[in-house]
Amino acid sequence: MTDNAKPKFAMYWAASCGGCEIAVLNIHEKILDVDANFEVVFWPVAMDAKYKDVEAMEDGSILLTLFNGGIRNDENEHIARLLRRKSQLLVAFGSCACEGCIPGLANLSPAGEIVHTAFNTVSTDNPHGIYPRASFDVPEGEITIPKIFPTLRTLDQVVDVDYYMPGCPPESHQIGAVIDLVVKVLHGEAQLPPKGSVIGAGNSTVCDECTRKRNVKSITSFKRIYDVEIDPELCLLEQGIPCNGPATRSGCNARCVSAGAQCIGCYGPAEGVVDYGARLIAAFASVIDSTDPEEIEAILDGIPDPAGQFYRFNLAGSLLKAGKPAWEKG
Amino acid sequence: MTKHNGSKPEVQERIGVYVCHCGTNIAGTVDVAQVAQWAASRLKERGVVIARDYKFMCSSLGQELIEKDIKEQKLTRVVVAACSPHLHERTFRTACARAGLNPFLCEMVSIREQVSWVHTNKEAATIKAQAAVSGGVERVIHHEPLEPMTVPINPATLVVGGGIAGIQAALEIADAGYHVYMVEREPSIGGHMAQFDKTFPTLDCAACILTPKMVDVGGHPNVTLLTWSEVEKVEGYVGSFNVTIRNKARHVKTDLCTGCGICQEKCPKKVVDEVYEAGLGYRKAIYTPFPQAVPKFPVMDVDNCIYFEKGTCKACEKFCPTNAIDFTQQDEVINIEVGNIILATGYDIFDARRVSHYGYGRLANVFTSLEMERLTNAAGPTNGQIVLRDGKTTPKAVGIIHCVGSRDRNFNNHCSVICCMQSLKFAHMVHERTGAIVYNFYIDMRTPFKDYDEFYQRVLEEGTLFVRGKVAEVTDAARLPGEEGKLIVQVEDTLAGKQRRIPVDMVILSVGLEPRKDSSETAKLFGISCSANGWFIEKHPKLDPVATMTEGIYIAGCAQGPKDIPASVSQGAAAAARVLGKIQQKEMALEPIRASVIEEKCSGCRICNDLCPFNAISFHEDTMVSEVNAALCQGCGTCVAACPAGAIYGTGFNNEQVLAQIEGLLLLNIGEEAVPA
C-alpha cells in the first residue's frame, strides 16, 4: 500500500450475514466517490489484508470505519477494540452492529446448543458427528478457532461508538446520502452531526412515512398476510396484520408496507424508544378489543412467535439483552 | 439507541437523603443508621451531600430538618426513604416547597411497605433499603421542577339523578347561591323514595318528608330542572365541562300547561305502570307518575298513545283548557357549561324472577318489596290495604324473606344494607294493618345504625316470629294437612336445628339493591370507573367517599353502593360541600404529573386514541397527530406506555427517570454488577 494523502477508510464484518457489505456495493457508481476520496486500508470482503497490518497502523490513523456485525466471539471483540483504537470515527453499520439483529436472536439459547444445532440438524450433512475443536495440534504448532461468547453483544456494548446507521441492511439511498455527507465534511462543506447520532435514517417512525389510512384501532384477531385479502389503502395493523411500523425508525420509505407486507422492524427502534419489543407489546396489547382473558389469550395466539415478532432485530440491544438460558448455561 | 458503556456525566445536584425509622415500623427490620451512612459514603459521587436518619420524618421536627438542610446545605434535590408516596408524598413535597425548593424535586422511596413490612431478615432488608435509596437518588437527578396548571371553575353544577341524594345535593348548592342543572330521566324527580309509604326506623311518611324537598327543587330560582332528559355527551374537564343533554319530547307545552290533570283523566288508554306502581297499578298514556310529581307537567307515552298508533283520538288535546298538548313536539338537545358534576343515579332492584325457586312471577301471592311499598302506600293501588293479588283477601299469615339476591354467591356477594330494616318495616306494617302472623326468614340480622336495633326490638315485641335460616323454596304443592291453598315456605331453622314447612298466604321477597343496569355506560360517559359489579368507585373508600378519580366528578347515594336514606342524604350533602369548596376556590391547581404528545414524534398511528380512561386524547386529521388535553389528563400513564413511538411524554415518569431508577436499584450507578444475593 502506498503512502497516500487521502483519508483512510475501513470496513469490517463481525457476526453478520454479509448483506451490509452487499448493500455498500449496491450503491453503484457512488462507490467510485469512496475510492476517489478515501484510501481503503482494510475491507476483508473486498480486498486482502491482514490483522497484523491493522495492528501496525498508528492509533487514530483511519478516519472512518464502518463496522457491521455483532460481537459473538473473541475474534469479533478483538477486532472491534482494534478498529476502535485505530479509527477516528467508528460507525455501527447495520442492524447487527447497532442492535444485534438476527444473530442476536441466538441469545435465547445457550451457546453450546447453538453449535450443536449447527452441526447436527437435518440440513447438516455430518455423518461422523464431527464438531469443531477449540484448538488442534498440527506439525506447525497449535491452531485455534475463535472462542464463542455466551451471548452476542452489540458493538456499543463492547466499545465506544460514534455513529449508528441502522437497517437490515441499510438502504442504498441512505448509504449514498451518508457518503455524500462525509465527502462534504472532508471538503469543509458540511459538519458532522453530534457524536452518538443515528445517521442514514429518519427521526420518526415507519408509520410516519406510510401512506395507508388509519382509524382508531381495535384488533379482534391477528392474521398473517396470506390469510386475508388485504385492503391496499388501510393501515395493516387495523386489518389484524401485526405491523411493527409504529415503533420502527423511519428511513426505508415504508418499503414493506407500501408493498403490502408488514413492517418487521429492520430499521430498529424509533428515536426515544428504549425497548423496542416492550413498546410494541404494550401497544398491540392496548388495542386488543376484548376484556375476556380467554378471548385475549386466543387473540394473542395469533402471534405464534412473539420473540420473532417483537425482537427480531433488537433482542441483543434491548433491555433484556438475552434469554435466561443463554445467561445461565452460556 | 442506548449507550451501554461510557462514563456517566458528573452529577451537579446536591442531594439530601432522609431515612425514617417510623418508630420501630422501619427501624425494627432495617438498620436505618446504616442505610443513611451507606448513602452518605457510597452515593457521594452521585450527588448525595447529606444523609440522615430520624425517628419520625413526617413529624414537624422531621420536616424542619429537611427545610433547614435545604437552606443551609443548598440542597437541590431531596430523597425521603420512609413509608409510601400514597401516605406522605404531599407532606414532604410541601416541606420542600416551604424551604423554597420546587416540590417535584423531592422523591419518596418506600422502605416500609416495600421493605420492612415484607421482610424479616434485617441484614438483607437493610441491603434492599440501600438499593431502594440508590434508585431514588438516581431518579431524582432527572427530576424537573414542575408548576401546577390552574383552571378557572365554572360556578354552575350538574346533578344527574333526582332521587333523594341528588335532591339534597342540588338544594345545598342552590341554597348557597350557585346555579344547579338537575337532569332526571323520569318525568318526575323523587327517585325510589317517592314510591314508599313509611320510612324506617322512625316510620315517618316518605311523601311528607320528600315532597317539600321536591317542591323546593322545582321552584328554586337557582335550579334548572330538566326531567324526562338524559345526558348524551360530556366534554371538557373540571372547572369547564360542556354537557349535551337530550330533553325528550313531552308533547306538552310546559309554558302553557297548568298541571290540571284533565288530559290524564280524559285519556282513554290505560297502561300498566311498571315503573312507579311496580306493575301493580295503571296509568294513562299521558301521565304524571304520581300526583305530587315535580314538575307537574305530564308526559305523553307515544308508544301507547292511541293517536300515535291509529291516527285518531286526541282526547287530551280536545279537553286541555290551555291548548298545551302538542303532538308534533320534537326532542330538544341542550348544551350547558358546568364546573362540577354530581352523579346520583341510584340503584335498580334485583329481579326476583332470577331466584326461580321462590316463585315470583309464577306464584301469584309472592310479592317483591317494591310492590309491597306500593301496597302499603295510602296513595297506592289498594289505598294502603295489604291484600293478596286478588285485590280483596287480607292475608292471615305472611312470610318475609330477607337477603333475596344479596349475600348469595349465585347472584350478588354484597349485603344490600337496607333489606333487614325494610323487612322489619314490612313486618310492623303487616302486623299493624292486618293482624296477620308474620314470619321473618333471615340469615343474619343486620341493624347497625341509629335507632335501628331499637326498631328490631320493637318488632320482636310486637310478636313477629323470626326464623333464622335461608329459605330453600316457596311452593304451592301441599303435602301436609293445612297446607292446601297456601304458599309453603321450606326452610332450615338453624336455631331449632330442623327443617320446617311454614304455610302462609303471602310471601314478600326483600330483594337486594343492584347497580343501575346502565351504570357502566354512565361511568364511561362521565369518565369514571365502576367496580366489576357496577357500583361507581370512589376516590378513597374511607377518606374520600364522594369524590372519584376524575377531578370534578362526584358521586352520591346508592350509585356508589347500597345505603339507606340518611346515608344517601349525607352523601348528597357531602358531595355538595366538595363542589362548593371547589367553586369557592374560583380556580384550581391541577397536578402537573400528566402526559403530553411530542408532536414531531407522533406518527398518527392512532394506537393511543381510544385508550384514555378520561377521554383526554384527540386526533387531528389534518396534521395527523394526536393530542392530550392537559386539563383532562390525570396522569395515569396508560397512553405513555402504549405509544409505540415513544411520542408521549409522561412528566414525572419519563424513560430517563424510570431507567435511572432501575440502574440505581441494581447499583449499576456506582459500578456494581448486581445486588449481592
Ligand SMILES: Cc1cc2nc3c(=O)[nH]c(=O)nc-3n(C[C@H](O)[C@H](O)[C@H](O)COP(=O)(O)OP(=O)(O)OC[C@H]3O[C@@H](n4cnc5c(N)ncnc54)[C@H](O)[C@@H]3O)c2cc1C
Ligand atoms: C323497597 C325498599 C324500601 C326502602 N325503604 C327504606 C326506608 O324505609 N328507609 C331508608 O332509609 N331507606 C329505604 N330504602 C333505601 C332507599 O330507597 C335508598 O337509600 C334511597 O332511595 C337512595 O336514593 P338515591 O337518590 O341514591 O337513588 P334513587 O332513589 O334510585 O334515585 C336515583 C334517581 O336517578 C334517576 N336516574 C338514574 N339514572 C339516571 C340517568 N342516567 N340520568 C338521569 N337520571 C337518572 C332515577 O330515575 C332516580 O330518580 C328502601 C329501598 C327499597 C328498595
Ligand code: SF4
Ligand atoms: S402500522 Fe404499519 S400499515 Fe399501519 S400506518 Fe403504521 S406502518 Fe402503515
Ligand code: SF4
Ligand atoms: S291522544 Fe294519546 S295521550 Fe292524548 S288522550 Fe289520546 S291516547 Fe291519551
Ligand code: SF4
Ligand atoms: S400512539 Fe403515539 S405515535 Fe401513535 S398516535 Fe398516539 S401519540 Fe401518536
Ligand code: SF4
Ligand atoms: S396519561 Fe394518557 S391515558 Fe392517562 S389520563 Fe393522561 S392522556 Fe389519558
